[in-house]
Amino acid sequence: MPLASHIKLPERYRVTRHIASGGMASVWEVEDLLLGRVVAVKVLGAHYAADVGARARFAREARTAARACGHPHIATIYDIGEHGEDTFIVMEYFSGGTVADELRAASSGGRRVPRDAAVRWLREAASGLDHAHAAGIVHRDVKPANLLLDGHERLAVGDFGIARLADDTHMTQTGQLLGTAAYLSPEQAHGQPATAASDRYAFAVVAYELLTGTRPFAGGPPTAQVRQHAEAQPLRASEAAPGLPTALDRVFSRGLAKDPGERPASAAELVDEIERALQPAKQTERAQPLAPVAPPPVPAAPVITRGRPRETPPAAPPAPPRQPPPAPAAPAGGPPPARSPRISPLVPIGLAAAAVGAALAIALTGGGDEEPRQPASSTPRASQPARERTQTSTTAAAASAEPTQTTPQTTTPSASAAGATTRGDPAALNDRGFRLIQSRDFADAVPLLRSSVEGYRSSGRTSELGYAYALFNLGLALAGSGDPAGAVEAFEERLRYPDQRGRVQKALREAQAQADGGENPKKPKQGANRDTP
Numbered sequence: 153m154p155l156a157s158h159i160k161l162p163e164r165y166r167v168t169r170h171i172a173s174g175g176m177a178s179v180w181e182v183e184d185l186l187l188g189r190v191v192a193v194k195v196l197g198a199h200y201a202a203d204v205g206a207r208a209r210f211a212r213e214a215r216t217a218a219r220a221c222g223h224p225h226i227a228t229i230y231d232i233g234e235h236g237e238d239t240f241i242v243m244e245y246f247s248g249g250t251v252a253d254e255l256r257a258a259s260s261g262g263r264r265v266p267r268d269a270a271v272r273w274l275r276e277a278a279s280g281l282d283h284a285h286a287a288g289i290v291h292r293d294v295k296p297a298n299l300l301l302d303g304h305e306r307l308a309v310g311d312f313g314i315a316r317l318a319d320d321t322h323m324t325q326t327g328q329l330l331g332t333a334a335y336l337s338p339e340q341a342h343g344q345p346a347t348a349a350s351d352r353y354a355f356a357v358v359a360y361e362l363l364t365g366t367r368p369f370a371g372g373p374p375t376a377q378v379r380q381h382a383e384a385q386p387l388r389a390s391e392a393a394p395g396l397p398t399a400l401d402r403v404f405s406r407g408l409a410k411d412p413g414e415r416p417a418s419a420a421e422l423v424d425e426i427e428r429a430l431q432p433a434k435q436t437e438r439a440q441p442l443a444p445v446a447p448p449p450v451p452a453a454p455v456i457t458r459g460r461p462r463e464t465p466p467a468a469p470p471a472p473p474r475q476p477p478p479a480p481a482a483p484a485g486g487p488p489p490a491r492s493p494r495i496s497p498l499v500p501i502g503l504a505a506a507a508v509g510a511a512l513a514i515a516l517t518g519g520g521d522e523e524p525r526q527p528a529s530s531t532p533r534a535s536q537p538a539r540e541r542t543q544t545s546t547t548a549a550a551a552s553a554e555p556t557q558t559t560p561q562t563t564t565p566s567a568s569a570a571g572a573t574t575r576g577d578p579a580a581l582n583d584r585g586f587r588l589i590q591s592r593d594f595a596d597a598v599p600l601l602r603s604s605v606e607g608y609r610s611s612g613r614t615s616e617l618g619y620a621y622a623l624f625n626l627g628l629a630l631a632g633s634g635d636p637a638g639a640v641e642a643f644e645e646r647l648r649y650p651d652q653r654g655r656v657q658k659a660l661r662e663a664q665a666q667a668d669g670g671e672n673p674k675k676p677k678q679g680a681n682r683d684t685p
Contacts, residue, residue, distance in 0.1 A: 159195055160236035167193075176200055176210065181245065191230060192246070196239040207239055214241045217312040220289050224637050224667060225280030227300055227310035246308065248301030251362070255296055259365060264393065270362040271427060273299065273307045274355075278419035279644055280309040281355060285348040285418075292346045294354035295335045296361065306637070333374035333381075334367055338410045341382040349412035355419050356407030359426060360386070363400070364393035368408060382410075399429035420648065431612055578607030582622040589625060594632025601626040605642075620649040627659060636667035 159167055159178075164186040171179040171192065177200075182193045200206035214232035221228045231242040251273055258265045277299050284291060291298075291312055298311040337353035340346050360368045368386030371377060386408050389400040403425045409415050416422040581604035588597035605626055608619035627642035643660035647653065 159193075160238045161193065161195075161240060162233070162235050165191075165193065165242075173197075176206065182242075184242075190245045192243050194241045194243065198237070201237055201239060210239055210241070213312050216289055217243075217310075220280075220284040220287055220312065222664065222668065223280055223283045224306070224640050224664075225276045225308050226283060227308045243310070244308070246300040246310070247303045248305060250297050250301060251299040251307070251358070252296035254301070255361065255365075264365040265362050267363070267430065269305070270359075271423070271430070272305075273301075274359050274362065274423050274426065275420075276307040276641070277309055277355065277358070278423045279641070280307075281351055281419045284309070284312075285351065290346050290348055291351050293332055293335075294351050294358065295332050296358055299358070333377035334369075334371070336378055336381050337412070338382045339412060341378045347412060349415050352415050352419055352422065353408065353412070356404060356415070356422060359407065359422065360389060360392075360404055363396065363426070364389050366392050368392070368404070397429055400426065403429050427609070428612070431610075576603075576607070578604040578611070578613070578622065579618050581607065582618060582625060585622075585625050585629060589628055589632070592632070594629045597629040598626070598633055598635075601629050617649070620646055624652075624656060624659070627663065631659075631663050631666065636663045639663040640667055 159180060161167065161182070164184060166183045166185055167180050168183055168190075169181045171181055173179070177194045177196050180193045180195065182191050183189075184191050196207065196210045200210070211232060214229050217227065217229045220226045227246070228244040229241060230244070233240060233242075254265055254269075277294075281291065281294065289312070291309065293311065294309075298309065300308050300310045302308070335354040335357045337346065337350035340350055357368060368389075369377065369380040369384055372380075386404065388398075389404050390396045390398045403422070406414060406416060406425070407422050416425065581600050585597040585601035585604060588594070588600065601622060604622040605619070608614055608616065608622060613619060623642050623646040627639040627646065630636070630642060631639035640660060640663045643656055643663055646656045647660065
């Protein structure tokens with residue numbers, strides 16, 4: 153193990169322990185004496201320090217990751233520098249280890265990662281990856297060891313060590329393969345440039361591993377793994393883990409498609425498909441339903457007049473939302489037939505050469521899953537009393553976001569939506585949470601709105617606009633109760649729905665600013681009973 157005495161850092165940093173070592177660098181837990189916080193420092197290996205190209209690539213990691221920072225699910229880079237013979241990067245410290253650690257612990261105990269945790273981590277990783285892709289950044293080494301967990305199990309994508317800006321080709325040439333063999337996309341196996349679709353392929357491998365407890369291919373030496381990704385068909389998920397719904401087989405046939413154009417358009421889309429496929433199994437496994445909360449007396453619905461609410465006389469209960477048309481049916485024919493993962497004995501010369509290049513590049517970057525990892529801590533959930541939080545913890549998103557959203561009203565209620573005001577109904581829970589936000593009882597609104605969101609999900613109604621409204625209100629409530637990081641997650645998911653996009657983007661920016669330590673001088677606005685154009 154490297155010795156701390158061999159690491160040369162500025163005086164403000166005190167090395168406390170070694171965390172991990174990989175192909176290019178070692179990672180250390182370090183105390184920043186100037187700011188009084190624990191950070192992780194990645195130090196370039198001595199055998200690369202004299203290599204100008206390696207130093208340039210190391211510096212690129214910091215610049216690339218810094219460009220993707222400012223997102224709750226991407227590890228933050230604080231600084232980069234050189235001291236003596238060492239080149240280093242200072243980054244967020246994650247005390248919870250990595251998803252790879254969780255997979256190993258589950259495997260050693262003869263079990264799989266709990267499904268709810270797996271889906272939550274996938275959702276957070278997808279959010280970070282899609283954010284990086286939107287900024288033109290391709291990670292190129294997505295794998296469980298690069299999905300970091302803090303003490304509260306917040307996940308962040310880390311180690312952009314071989315990532316590159318999509319429009320920058322100085323460091324990568326055609327035919328050069330970088331990445332980890334077990335998660336390498338078919339196009340990378342053929343020596344083609346990596347794209348965002350390549351990241352999504354690796355992400356699908358991670359998702360498969362989290363849900364089944366095994367990888368989609370048999371494994372073996374790195375060159376054999378490269379060939380499997382290029383040629384073989386994966387084992388069906390429902391066969392790898394009996395008990396998983398066969399609907400997952402079709403999801404992974406898209407996520408692991410050999411043709412990049414056949415894969416989902418975003419990582420979030422893949423997670424959406426996974427959640428829909430798991431829905432019947434989740435309903436079966438649920439030990440008990442969410443505990444209903446007795447509703448309070450329903451006050452008169454406020455009406456917006458030039459931006460100010462006024463009370464109207466009691467009227468008939470609002471009509472429940474109109475159900476959207478059913479989603480298009482899946483193509484006929486059922487899941488694609490699984491083929492044996494045997495490899496053709498005749499490998500094209502180009503692929504054979506690419507496999508050799510892959511082995512060399514993988515040796516350079518660290519090989520398997522054991523890349524440098526470092527266990528930052530996320531914003532903890534507020535724990536002070538609810539009334540105190542509502543008085544002292546109003547954050548930017550709740551303070552200056554536009555009016556909140558209740559269940560949209562129509563004149564043609566459907567039979568399935570009847571009784572929307574009964575307790576436990578997600579639309580009714582959203583309306584009650586909305587009223588609490590109006591009276592600034594943000595902390596009391598959070599559990600109601602969480603139940604509303606979960607109710608929509610568990611009943612397969614996430615295509616309804618009411619679900620989008622519940623997400624928005626949950627974001628406002630989380631922000632107002634002192635959890636801007638949680639608000640960011642809710643607002644980001646709300647952005648998947650085009651309705652009132654500008655308003656949601658504004659709330660998201662303010663929540664992100666609050667999560668980053670910004671101040672909010674604005675006073676909270678009262679909520680409205682529906683979206684306005």
